[in-house]
Amino acid sequence: MTKHDSVSRRIFYVCNVIFFLLLIAVVLFPYLNILAKALNDGKDTAMGGITIFPRRPTFENFTTVLGDKSFGRAFLTSACIVVAGTLLNLLVQFMAAYVFMNKQFIGHKVLLYLFMVPMYFGGGLIPQYILYSKLGLLNNYLVYVLPGCFSVYNMIIIRSYLNSIPASLAESARVDGANDLRIAFRIILPLAKPVLATVALWVAVALWNDWLTTLYFVTKKEMFTLQYVLMQVLKEAEKIQAIIKEAAMRGEVVNIKSNITTESVKSAQLIVTTVPIIIMYPFLQKYFIQGITLGAVKD
Amino acid sequence: MGKVRKENGKDSAAFRRAVWRKLKRDRYLYLMLLPAALVTIVFAYIPMGGLIMAFQDFDIFKGFLHSPWVGLKNFSNIFTQAKFLKSVWNTLMCGVLCLLICFPAPIILALLINELKDGIFKKFSQTISYLPHFLSMISVVGLVYMLFGRDGFVNDVYLALGGAERVTFLARQELFIWFVIGVVFWKETGWGTVIHLANLSSISPELYEAASIDGATRLQKMRFITLPHMKPTVIILLIFQMGTIFNSNFELIYGLQNPYVDFEVISTIVYQTGIKGGNYSMSTALGFAQGLVALVLVLGSNGLAKKMTGNGIL
Numbered sequence: 001m002t003k004h005d006s007v008s009r010r011i012f013y014v015c016n017v018i019f020f021l022l023l024i025a026v027v028l029f030p031y032l033n034i035l036a037k038a039l040n041d042g043k044d045t046a047m048g049g050i051t052i053f054p055r056r057p058t059f060e061n062f063t064t065v066l067g068d069k070s071f072g073r074a075f076l077t078s079a080c081i082v083v084a085g086t087l088l089n090l091l092v093q094f095m096a097a098y099v100f101m102n103k104q105f106i107g108h109k110v111l112l113y114l115f116m117v118p119m120y121f122g123g124g125l126i127p128q129y130i131l132y133s134k135l136g137l138l139n140n141y142l143v144y145v146l147p148g149c150f151s152v153y154n155m156i157i158i159r160s161y162l163n164s165i166p167a168s169l170a171e172s173a174r175v176d177g178a179n180d181l182r183i184a185f186r187i188i189l190p191l192a193k194p195v196l197a198t199v200a201l202w203v204a205v206a207l208w209n210d211w212l213t214t215l216y217f218v219t220k221k222e223m224f225t226l227q228y229v230l231m232q233v234l235k236e237a238e239k240i241q242a243i244i245k246e247a248a249m250r251g252e253v254v255n256i257k258s259n260i261t262t263e264s265v266k267s268a269q270l271i272v273t274t275v276p277i278i279i280m281y282p283f284l285q286k287y288f289i290q291g292i293t294l295g296a297v298k299d
Numbered sequence: 300m301g302k303v304r305k306e307n308g309k310d311s312a313a314f315r316r317a318v319w320r321k322l323k324r325d326r327y328l329y330l331m332l333l334p335a336a337l338v339t340i341v342f343a344y345i346p347m348g349g350l351i352m353a354f355q356d357f358d359i360f361k362g363f364l365h366s367p368w369v370g371l372k373n374f375s376n377i378f379t380q381a382k383f384l385k386s387v388w389n390t391l392m393c394g395v396l397c398l399l400i401c402f403p404a405p406i407i408l409a410l411l412i413n414e415l416k417d418g419i420f421k422k423f424s425q426t427i428s429y430l431p432h433f434l435s436m437i438s439v440v441g442l443v444y445m446l447f448g449r450d451g452f453v454n455d456v457y458l459a460l461g462g463a464e465r466v467t468f469l470a471r472q473e474l475f476i477w478f479v480i481g482v483v484f485w486k487e488t489g490w491g492t493v494i495h496l497a498n499l500s501s502i503s504p505e506l507y508e509a510a511s512i513d514g515a516t517r518l519q520k521m522r523f524i525t526l527p528h529m530k531p532t533v534i535i536l537l538i539f540q541m542g543t544i545f546n547s548n549f550e551l552i553y554g555l556q557n558p559y560v561d562f563e564v565i566s567t568i569v570y571q572t573g574i575k576g577g578n579y580s581m582s583t584a585l586g587f588a589q590g591l592v593a594l595v596l597v598l599g600s601n602g603l604a605k606k607m608t609g610n611g612i613l
Contacts, residue, residue, distance in 0.1 A: 009517070012414075013414070016411055016414055016415060017415070017420070019411065020411075020412075020415065020420070020424040023424065023427075023428060023489075024423070024424060024427045024428075026485070027427050027428060027430060027431060027485070027489070028427060028430075029452075030442040030443075030445075030446050031442065033445070033446060033452055034441075034442060034445055034446075037445065045450065046450055047450070048449075048450040048451075048454065048455050048458075048465075049455050050452070051452065091334075092334045092335050092338065093335075095331035095332065095334065095335070096331070096332055096334075096335040098331060099328045099329075099331050099332045102325075102328060104325075105321070105325040105328050105329075106318065106321055106322060106325070111332065111336070114336065114339060114340075115335070115336075115339055117343075118339060118343035118344070120594055120597060121347070121590055121594050122343060122346065122347065122590065123343075123345075123346025123347040123348070123349050123350055124346070124350070124569070124583060124586030124587060124589075124590060125566075125569055125570065125573060125574070125582070125586060126349070126352065126569065126573040126574070126579050126582050126583040126586060127345075127346035127347070127348070127349025127350060127352065127583060128342075128346045128349075129573070129574055129579075130349055130352075130359065130579065131341075131342075131345055131346055131349060133359075135341075146338070146342075147338070147342040149334075149338055150334070150335045150338045150339060155335070179327050180325070180327035180328055180331070181327045181330075181331070184331065205433060208435070209434075209435030209436070209437075210435075211435070211437050211550075212549065212550060215553075215570075216570075216574060227435050227437050227438070230437055230438060230441060231437045231440075231554065234437070234440065234441050234444055234554070263445070263448070263450060266441070266445070267445060270438050270441045270442070270445075273435070273438055274434055274435070274438050277433050277434060277435075281430065281433060284433055285426060285429055285433075288429075288433075288493075289493055292493050292494055292497065
């Protein structure tokens with residue numbers, strides 16, 4: 001804003017700032033509200049009226065959540081999936097990107113089409129389900145990492161970055177007698193670290209946030225992921241409410257107090273589930289934006 | 300490739316030798332491509348073969364070879380059975396409302412962010428507006444449950460404003476679709492601005508200066524410089540969005556569904572009748588039809604975009 005701005009311009013600017021203050025409030029409030037509930041005494045939360053400050057502060061809800069064995073197991077499962085899945089993903093993606101950086105080999109076009117078609121059309125959930133059951137992937141940890149370990153989009157992003165590496169580096173290594181495996185892993189890989197870090201974060205966030213794989217393909221309790229456990233807890237409360245409603249229609253009274261304490265515990269569970277994302281957020285934001293701009297300039 | 304073809308004219312044995320030499324030279328390339336190719340063939344192409352279930356009365360014990368064929372019966376069921384037709388309609392409703400509300404929102408927000416002065420406040424606003432994109436859909440659904448629940452903040456406000464009693468908003472049939480749209484709006488609008496902002500920052504400031512010298516007002520500058528610059532990106536994004544108009548958001552809708560509300564979309568029906576109900580053929584047919592429509596929409600809108608701007612995405 002400069003001195004020359006007109007009055008209407010100044011009014012617009014002030015309104016705009018107010019608008020963004022509101023926007024910040026609308027985005028942050030739900031999360032801070034849940035955080036306050038998670039830090040508040042369960043019985044007290046049930047009386048309503050919690051804003052962004054706990055009324056009767058306690059860590060009890062968090063100790064309940066973190067002390068729960070199945071929750072701890074789910075946390076561990078999710079963490080392992082993220083680590084193993086991200087590494088596998090990067091390996092498969094990087095190798096494919098390296099290959100497609102080279103446009104000289106026989107079958108280059110056909111293979112690229114082979115990878116592109118599934119972006120636009122697929123068999124859908126049920127054929128997938130039947131295939132997985134035949135392959136023994138149902139209730140198998142591999143289902144979390146194997147089917148999703150290649151993404152054409154990520155491969156193209158990595159490739160477009162590799163294309164910016166001077167070709168002379170690979171050429172001189174080839175003259176020295178290095179084969180493609182050696183060139184890819186010894187020379188190109190170290191130079192591709194920035195783009196690999198970006199893709200790694202995308203994959204890690206997607207894996208951490210995934211709960212559909214569990215819903216579709218896993219029924220064993222000990223294999224549940226953290227997000228799936230959260231979903232179950234949220235849905236559980238809905239089911240209890242339905243039971244209460246049905247009981248009320250029959251004229252019975254159910255003790256509502258017994259499930260209301262879970263509201264604070266649920267909040268604590270939601271906070272714990274999202275905390276890795278919140279902690280990583282400054283990195284995530286930076287790398288995700290880099291990825292978007294990489295994607296925008298591709299080709 | 301060109302060199303190989305030339306040799307082909309001379310002598311087919313020499314051609315074969317040349318091809319063989321190339322294949323041998325590039326053996327490590329094929330080796331490195333193998334994992335990606337295997338995963339794609341097994342997990343993307345083999346399920347496509349499974350689509351023949353849609354034309355059968357599939358029985359998992361009889362398999363694809365011995366299940367009876369039923370022609371297009373499963374597809375005609377989509378149009379004759381009320382619950383399927385309803386799910387198609389709901390899917391379309393969600394898609395169209397999202398297109399109308401959630402698609403333009405990031406464009407407008409990006410223009411508004413662009414009007415903020417560079418500095419901490421602008422950075423902070425952007426950072427905060429991107430945050431919901433990174434939360435899992437189910438935790439956002441959790442936020443909705445707790446915010447709009449009986450003891451939630453929205454009810455507190457409702458009572459304070461003179462509401463008679465606490466209301467379970469999520470149990471209201473007529474509000475359900477607005478919760479769906481609202482979550483998408485809340486979660487993705489901020490993040491959607493990233494691409495538009497990157498685009499806006501590439502406009503040369505000289506254009507604006509020249510326009511100012513010619514006496515253009517701010518609105519005129521927006522009309523004749525900013526918006527035309529944004530147009531190609533907007534059209535490409537619109538194509539993507541058109542292609543997804545039939546991809547109902549399963550995570551969100553399944554998450555929000557509760558015993559009081561009857562709102563099914565194609566993907567939730569596919570899950571319920573297929574995996575839960577075991578009617579594989581029917582839900583495959585529904586999924587297949589959805590996939591085909593999505594394909595036609597992507598190809599169609601891409602063709603349209605090519606005509607309008609001279610470049611598409613395919």
